[in-house]
Amino acid sequence: MKYFLKSLVFFAVCFSAIAQSGTLVIESWREDGDIWNNKIIPAFTAQYPNIKVEYKHTVATEYNDQLNQRLKGGNAGDIITCRPFDDSLKLYQAGHLEDLTDVDGMENFPSFAQSAWQTDDGAVTFCLPLASVIHGFFYNKAIFSELGLQEPKTVAEFFVVLEKVQGQGKYLPIAMGTKDKWEAATMGFQNIGPNYWKGEDGRFALISGEGKLSSAEYVAVLEQLARWGQFMGEHQARGYVEAIKIFADGKAAIYPAGSWDISAFNNKIELGVFRPPVSNSGDDCFISDHTDIGIGVNVNSKNKEEAMTFIRWMASEEFAGIFTNALPGFFSLSNHFIDVQDETAKKMIAWREECDSTIRNSYQILNRGKPSLELEIWETSVGVIGGTMQPQDAANRLQTGLEGWYKPE
Incomplete structure (x- = not known):
């Protein structure tokens, strides 16, 4: 039992140290570590070589509970992958997510895309729209x-x-x-x-x-x-x-x-x-x-300036193209032109030009x-x-x- 408790404390201290070490930690329930580590993060660090980024996966069914515990304990990651609507709204209302309403690049996302990560009155957007299905x-x-x-x-x-x-x-x-x-x-x-x-x-x-x-x-x-x-x-x-x-x-x-x-x-x-x-x-x-994934910033991040740099980059055309092609069927919610490589995905995203989108x-x-x-x-x-x-x-x-x-x- 003592060994278990020591191990638990050691893990908590180590995770806290990672979150505060100058390395940006991304919290996510999605098992996309290979894509982030091999495609997305290298593209970001090519532009910002002094900012280190780590992708941390939590099992989807445990993500909400574990993330809430870490946020309350002050040892959560810097970047929070946001589920749509009420789960993330509760995090914002609890004071865990930054107001991103005026972040550079938010203007690239239409109102229907932002609605999944806004207050009910639409006055505040607290996560950058990432992808839809x-x-x-x-x-x-x-x-x-x-x-x-x-x-x-x-x-x-x-x-x-x-x-x-x-x-x-x-x-x-x-x-x-x-x-x-x-x-x-x-x-x-x-x-x-x-x-x-x-x-x-x-x-x-x-x-x-x-x-x-x-x-x-x-x-x-x-x-x-x-x-x-x-x-x-x-x-x-x-x-x-x-x-x-x-x-x-x-x-x-x-x-x-x-x-x-x-x-x-x-x-x-x-x-x-x-x-x-x-x-x-x-x-x-x-x-x-339908809005499926967003991305936000932990209010208590020790690397907030770097986290905001990462968020602004994720609002860019470069990120939109990388993400959409790395995960066929998960489409960037930005209004950038994306050269989609998968033929089925290419046809589906083209419907945005023919039809009005809704959720x-x-x-x-x-x-x-x-x-x-x-x-x-x-x-x-x-x-x-x-x-x-x-x-x-x-x-x-x-x-x-x-x-x-x-x-x-």
């Missing part, structure tokens, strides 16, 4: 070629494709399951929904109270999801991992996707991608370009009460896909649940 649909190019299919641009064309695959009988039309529930909401509801509720306008209308989840545009989203079920096979028993395997093994034509899954299919199938179809040809389009509508402010709006979207999305819930009833449930606790100011 984009939703759409992956498809197997070989299957599309074999069956004479084209990328669908409208909802009607989308269902024509599904019906042709179904009719041929050789492949599963949609490789998605409902066992884990979150996929139905994330790759279903939040993927196709922005085209119906008009992106940020619809999202802000919910926050202001002017919009209702029981209104026609939300019913229409759920009506489309209800039509998916017949094309998904035995989806009730299929989880996220199984869905990936079915698509990667060439047994399904379409995979409702988040860009983070690009690497799961590269070098396995000939991967194509199309954006969420619009209702009518020529309609304005909207994509879920998942349950994440900012609207998921703080009970019932959780996010979890309710899980349940209702699964319900309509499985045919156990009618779209209007599902939409009414979402609105009733939100009204039960949320009072717009």
Whole structure:
């Protein structure tokens, strides 16, 4: 026991010494150490050779608790990788994160990108937006070629494709399951929904109270999801991992996707991608370009000047290009031009030029009460896909649940 306590004290002292030694320590839950150590940090130190940087990983499920303990104990790193919305907002409100509102380079990030790391009134931005993930649909190019299919641009064309695959009988039309529930909401509801509720306008209308989840545009989203079920096979028993395997093994034509899954299919199938179809040809389009990772500065950093230098560099075009190409499917949130190398990622990021970006509508402010709006979207999305819930009833449930606790100011 004494040995364990001595070891624990030694570890704490060593970590504290690192955090105060003049070496910038980056706290993160992401297992991207190789990329940071071999690509990102060398690019920074090439410009700033006198600033040393160390990347420190904490297991994702333990990150919040351990980071809070270190921040309270005064031995946390200098740079804090920020989860979106309330987790990081709480850190700022507790006095742990610097105000970065006016940091040089913040002007390179659009308002929707900053919203994940701002106070509710938008007055303060406390983390620099780092990366987003984009939703759409992956498809197997070989299957599309074999069956004479084209990328669908409208909802009607989308269902024509599904019906042709179904009719041929050789492949599963949609490789998605409902066992884990979150996929139905994330790759279903939040993927196709922005085209119906008009992106940020619809999202802000919910926050202001002017919009209702029981209104026609939300019913229409759920009506489309209800039509998916017949094309998904035995989806009730299929989880996220199984869905990936079915698509990667060439047994399904379409995979409702988040860009983070690009690497799961590269070098396995000939991967194509199309954006969420619009209702009518020529309609304005909207994509879920969801804020995923930010970066902030520890208020109590002993190397604050160096930390701010690092943050300003991360707002640059150079960093945007390095990061986006090092992690295909995680896109810099800056408005810099990025020469994306991965073909699938390149096509997805180009949608920003064609469509308006928005974020998942349950994440900012609207998921703080009970019932959780996010979890309710899980349940209702699964319900309509499985045919156990009618779209209007599902939409009414979402609105009733939100009204039960949320009072717009």
